[in-house]
Amino acid sequence: MAKADEGLISRAVDYALSLGASYAEARYQRDVTDEVVLRNGRVVGAGSNVREGVGVRLLVKGSLGFAATNNLTWEGLKEAVDKAFARARSAARLRKEPIVFSEERLGRVTYEVVVKEPLENLDAESMIRYGREVSEAIMSSATKVKVPAVMIEASTNVEEKLIINSDGAVVRSLIPRVAVFANFVLVDPQKGTLQRMIEKGGSGGAELPKEWRLADEVRDEVRRLENVLLNAVEPPKEAVDVVVGSEVVGLLVHESAGHPMEADRILGREAAQAGESFVKPDMIGKFRIGTELATVIEDPTIPGSAGYYLFDDEGVPARPRYLYKEGIINEPLHNRHTAKIFGTKSNAAARAMDYASEPIVRMSNTYLKPGDMSFEELIEDVRLGVFIRSYMEWNIDDARWNQRYVGLEAYMIRNGELAEPVRNPVLEITTKGFYSSIVGVDRNLRFYLGLCGKGEPAQGVPVWFGGPDVRLSKIKLGVIA
Amino acid sequence: MVDALAVAKEILGKLKPRFTDVAVRVELIDSVMVKLWNSEPSITQSWIETRVGLYLTKDGKVFVTEVSLPNVGSVEDLARRVEKVVSALEPSEFYAPLPEPQTYTPLEGIYDPNVVKAMDDPGRYVELMVDAALAEGVDRVAGTLVLGREFIGLATSTGFEGSEEGTEVEAYLRSFKGEFSGHWAYGSRRLDEQAIKEVGRRSGYYATLASSKASFTPGKYDVVLSPLVVGNLANTVMFMASAMAAAVGMSMFMKFKPGDRIGSEHVTIADAPRDPLLAGSRSFDDEGVPTYDKAVIEKGVFKTLLHSTGTAAKMGAKSTGNAGWLMPHAWNIHVSPGEFASEEELISELGDGIVITNNWYTRMQNYVEGIFSTVSRDAAFLVRNGEIVGYLTRIRLADKLPNLLRGWVAATRDTYLIKWWEVETPTKAPYVLVRNVNLTKPTI
Numbered sequence: 001m002a003k004a005d006e007g008l009i010s011r012a013v014d015y016a017l018s019l020g021a022s023y024a025e026a027r028y029q030r031d032v033t034d035e036v037v038l039r040n041g042r043v044v045g046a047g048s049n050v051r052e053g054v055g056v057r058l059l060v061k062g063s064l065g066f067a068a069t070n071n072l073t074w075e076g077l078k079e080a081v082d083k084a085f086a087r088a089r090s091a092a093r094l095r096k097e098p099i100v101f102s103e104e105r106l107g108r109v110t111y112e113v114v115v116k117e118p119l120e121n122l123d124a125e126s127m128i129r130y131g132r133e134v135s136e137a138i139m140s141s142a143t144k145v146k147v148p149a150v151m152i153e154a155s156t157n158v159e160e161k162l163i164i165n166s167d168g169a170v171v172r173s174l175i176p177r178v179a180v181f182a183n184f185v186l187v188d189p190q191k192g193t194l195q196r197m198i199e200k201g202g203s204g205g206a207e208l209p210k211e212w213r214l215a216d217e218v219r220d221e222v223r224r225l226e227n228v229l230l231n232a233v234e235p236p237k238e239a240v241d242v243v244v245g246s247e248v249v250g251l252l253v254h255e256s257a258g259h260p261m262e263a264d265r266i267l268g269r270e271a272a273q274a275g276e277s278f279v280k281p282d283m284i285g286k287f288r289i290g291t292e293l294a295t296v297i298e299d300p301t302i303p304g305s306a307g308y309y310l311f312d313d314e315g316v317p318a319r320p321r322y323l324y325k326e327g328i329i330n331e332p333l334h335n336r337h338t339a340k341i342f343g344t345k346s347n348a349a350a351r352a353m354d355y356a357s358e359p360i361v362r363m364s365n366t367y368l369k370p371g372d373m374s375f376e377e378l379i380e381d382v383r384l385g386v387f388i389r390s391y392m393e394w395n396i397d398d399a400r401w402n403q404r405y406v407g408l409e410a411y412m413i414r415n416g417e418l419a420e421p422v423r424n425p426v427l428e429i430t431t432k433g434f435y436s437s438i439v440g441v442d443r444n445l446r447f448y449l450g451l452c453g454k455g456e457p458a459q460g461v462p463v464w465f466g467g468p469d470v471r472l473s474k475i476k477l478g479v480i481a
Numbered sequence: 482m483v484d485a486l487a488v489a490k491e492i493l494g495k496l497k498p499r500f501t502d503v504a505v506r507v508e509l510i511d512s513v514m515v516k517l518w519n520s521e522p523s524i525t526q527s528w529i530e531t532r533v534g535l536y537l538t539k540d541g542k543v544f545v546t547e548v549s550l551p552n553v554g555s556v557e558d559l560a561r562r563v564e565k566v567v568s569a570l571e572p573s574e575f576y577a578p579l580p581e582p583q584t585y586t587p588l589e590g591i592y593d594p595n596v597v598k599a600m601d602d603p604g605r606y607v608e609l610m611v612d613a614a615l616a617e618g619v620d621r622v623a624g625t626l627v628l629g630r631e632f633i634g635l636a637t638s639t640g641f642e643g644s645e646e647g648t649e650v651e652a653y654l655r656s657f658k659g660e661f662s663g664h665w666a667y668g669s670r671r672l673d674e675q676a677i678k679e680v681g682r683r684s685g686y687y688a689t690l691a692s693s694k695a696s697f698t699p700g701k702y703d704v705v706l707s708p709l710v711v712g713n714l715a716n717t718v719m720f721m722a723s724a725m726a727a728a729v730g731m732s733m734f735m736k737f738k739p740g741d742r743i744g745s746e747h748v749t750i751a752d753a754p755r756d757p758l759l760a761g762s763r764s765f766d767d768e769g770v771p772t773y774d775k776a777v778i779e780k781g782v783f784k785t786l787l788h789s790t791g792t793a794a795k796m797g798a799k800s801t802g803n804a805g806w807l808m809p810h811a812w813n814i815h816v817s818p819g820e821f822a823s824e825e826e827l828i829s830e831l832g833d834g835i836v837i838t839n840n841w842y843t844r845m846q847n848y849v850e851g852i853f854s855t856v857s858r859d860a861a862f863l864v865r866n867g868e869i870v871g872y873l874t875r876i877r878l879a880d881k882l883p884n885l886l887r888g889w890v891a892a893t894r895d896t897y898l899i900k901w902w903e904v905e906t907p908t909k910a911p912y913v914l915v916r917n918v919n920l921t922k923p924t925i
Binding site for chain 2: 034036037039042043044045046047048049050051052053063064065066067068069070071076079080083084086087088090091093094095096097099123124125128148149150151183184185192193194195267268269270271272273275356358392393394395396397398399401402403404406408424426428429430433437456457458475476478480481
């Protein structure tokens with residue numbers, strides 16, 4: 001478990017209170033990441049990153065201060081508390097209303113992810129072997145086009161935390177994670193190039209890469225993408241039924257349900273960089289955003305997930321949150337600060353990237369609720385449509401309303417069956433436009449790895465996003481100019 | 482602060498006997514950020530950190546690490562762990578011996594004592610910025626002010642020793658007036674009160690410039706891009722200019738060779754490590770190679786990728802002083818100015834078109850082809866006969882980077898120092914006029 005000195009961390013909290021802080025927390029966090037990088041099956045290099053330190057956060061005169069140090073002596077921690085306190089007190093004169101946290105029952109607990117196989121078994125040698133196998137699978141599967149570049153990054157990460165705060169939380173946790181990233185380019189002299197990036201990841205041990213069977217997956221995918229590059233046609237010009245694959249759905253719900261339902265965005269705290277939200281406080285529990293099939297769930301407690309945790313970085317116990325429920329805007333993600341403003345309880349969304357980052361409202365694992373039909377049933381009565389299985393380009397505006405996803409692997413649907421490939425179909429749609437167009441969801445819930453960015457300075461935290469395959473009614477697709 | 486170079490040399494002494502090449506970079510960080518929300522501070526954050534970066538090779542095998550070392554004594558434990566990992570590697574095709582040490586010319590003027598003085602009470606500068614925005618008549622603002630100093634020491638096994646201490650100011654503000662907003666950003670080594678006020682003034686100016694909404698139909702438009710947008714796109718181009726990005730399939734420069742024309746004669750985008758005003762300035766790179774300013778695209782012609790010794794050896798080039806041990810990178814970016822005296826003159830030259838003052842979420846469908854889109858945020862304006870006629874909300878620029886570089890026809894004489902979330906590498910850029918750009922928006 002954590003190498004943190006609990007006595008030292010507690011002392012930092014007590015010291016902050018002795019200075020006059022009304023609330024104090026000290027979070028020890030150690031993140032060790034090991035990775036290997038391969039290009040075209042050959043090792044470019046290996047690397048490791050060790051981030052270990054303490055982040056102190058406190059409230060003084062209603063002003064919030066944070067300081068981080070990786071000097072883990074008492075002198076180092078004391079300096080951090082002193083700076084956080086003095087600078088927060090200095091800024092207090094600029095505040096009109098004091099910052100107050102909601103009352104919560106906080107955890108006094110130790111937990112860790114139970115692995116099937118120790119992460120240590122996934123050493124540099126086995127990660128290289130894995131990376132070579134995936135590279136070889138990509139390079140050997142393209143028979144009609146060339147593969148000028150394949151890059152693989154394989155990494156392990158162990159996150160250890162000890163969170164102590166003046167409201168009684170003492171939470172120790174240990175979360176190991178594994179991730180693999182693949183990038184490859186296919187080239188045909190006449191048709192040009194096609195690029196694909198794939199990410200796999202989750203919490204667990206050395207068993208994960210074996211369970212992913214990535215080499216088998218990319219072998220099939222490269223053959224399909226070869227067909228897309230060589231034979232794809234433009235999407236129909238008229239509005240047709242569009243079946244959005246779970247990979248795209250996962251990203252879409254992360255961007256258009258998860259982010260706009262972060263309470264700090266709704267309040268404008270992230271306005272300068274990460275942006276605000278089309279959701280306003282009076283829309284919660286009332287505003288219809290989509291059909292009854294539009295239920296989006298956020299759940300940090302999914303075993304094996306990339307965004308897994310049982311207590312957040314304020315010590316609040318985690319639980320599933322229903323962001324959109326049967327088409328209605330339902331429950332935002334809260335930390336103790338936003339919960340107080342909304343007059344509710346925190347639902348444990350406070351996460352920090354590392355010791356040097358303040359805990360802010362973050363997603364964990366976000367997904368659209370699946371249904372009970374098969375994929376075949378989902379498309380069986382589509383006379384003319386398009387199935388978008390994967391994407392590359394995407395973006396969304398800072399209010400989380402106007403978004404675009406450009407398909408990479410996509411097919412025409414003709415009389416209920418997948419037909420010829422479609423080149424780069426563009427789904428450019430509003431949030432309400434998407435959720436209001438859902439007419440079917442299948443049962444194939446799949447999750448995908450993401451690194452979600454937010455905060456000042458920017459913090460990237462691992463998340464899963466997912467969903468089933470989703471059928472939209474009468475959508476006009478665009479093309480790349 | 483302790484001496485970063487002394488720490489680097491001590492670590493080097495422990496590692497040198499065990500590896501073929503060793504480079505040790507020690508960074509001592511002391512910084513503060515005030516974050517604003519609804520015109521008042523939401524949090525004041527401070528960082529006091531020592532970051533140790535190590536480049537270690539053995540028999541052509543390459544290992545890079547960044548660690549929080551509790552003390553220099555623990556380096557030997559680290560070395561034992563690294564040796565075990567290195568034994569599992571294979572020689573890297575990007576390995577080249579570290580270069581022999583060369584003399585570098587230290588940069589002048591990258592340390593401003595006023596920045597350090599202001600760190601314990603940044604509130605005064607926050608007020609300057611906020612008040613300047615409120616004076617434009619806006620309802621509320623959000624943003625940040627960062628003040629910091631950094632002391633870097635680098636020691637290598639070939640005998641290079643270098644150190645540099647610099648300061649940094651980063652300020653950006655977003656102003657809101659009803660449903661309209663404006664944004665401006667600034668990044669520099671120096672504390673310049675006028676520049677910080679200007680961040681507030683410009684963000685307020687854009688939030689209040691138009692009082693009515695306009696609409697547009699998706700299609701091809703001539704556009705004026707602000708230095709924030711130009712900075713974001715120039716960052717994308719310079720990421721792709723890294724030789725490693727080109728090697729791993731994440732660059733449009735895979736398709737070009739030096740000497741190829743890829744843009745109009747008005748386009749010059751350069752790496753500018755020797756600009757002491759921009760916070761990325763460095764006089765030596767992470768291998769100890771002296772840095773120098775160089776164009777990646779000069780008058781529309783592709784000149785060079787950015788190299789470390791390793792990527793240069795692999796690609797038959799010379800180091801450009803841009804290591805980055807595995808990933809060479811730009812230090813600062815300069816986008817060359819043009820002939821137009823002001824933003825207003827450039828808008829007049831635009832005639833009919835659209836002004837985009839800020840963007841985010843630039844994402845690629847295909848790096849090799851440069852196919853991308855990016856979304857406007859804050860003010861975008863519809864222009865008719867050289868006059869702003871209305872405020873446009875959130876339009877998407879969806880095109881190919883080579884098209885943008887070819888359609889780049891004019892720029893302002895004035896350039897602006899920009900750094901924020903979407904302009905990560907500090908950039909000096911003008912307003913730019915680009916012809917025939919594809920703009921889109923959702924249909925439902």
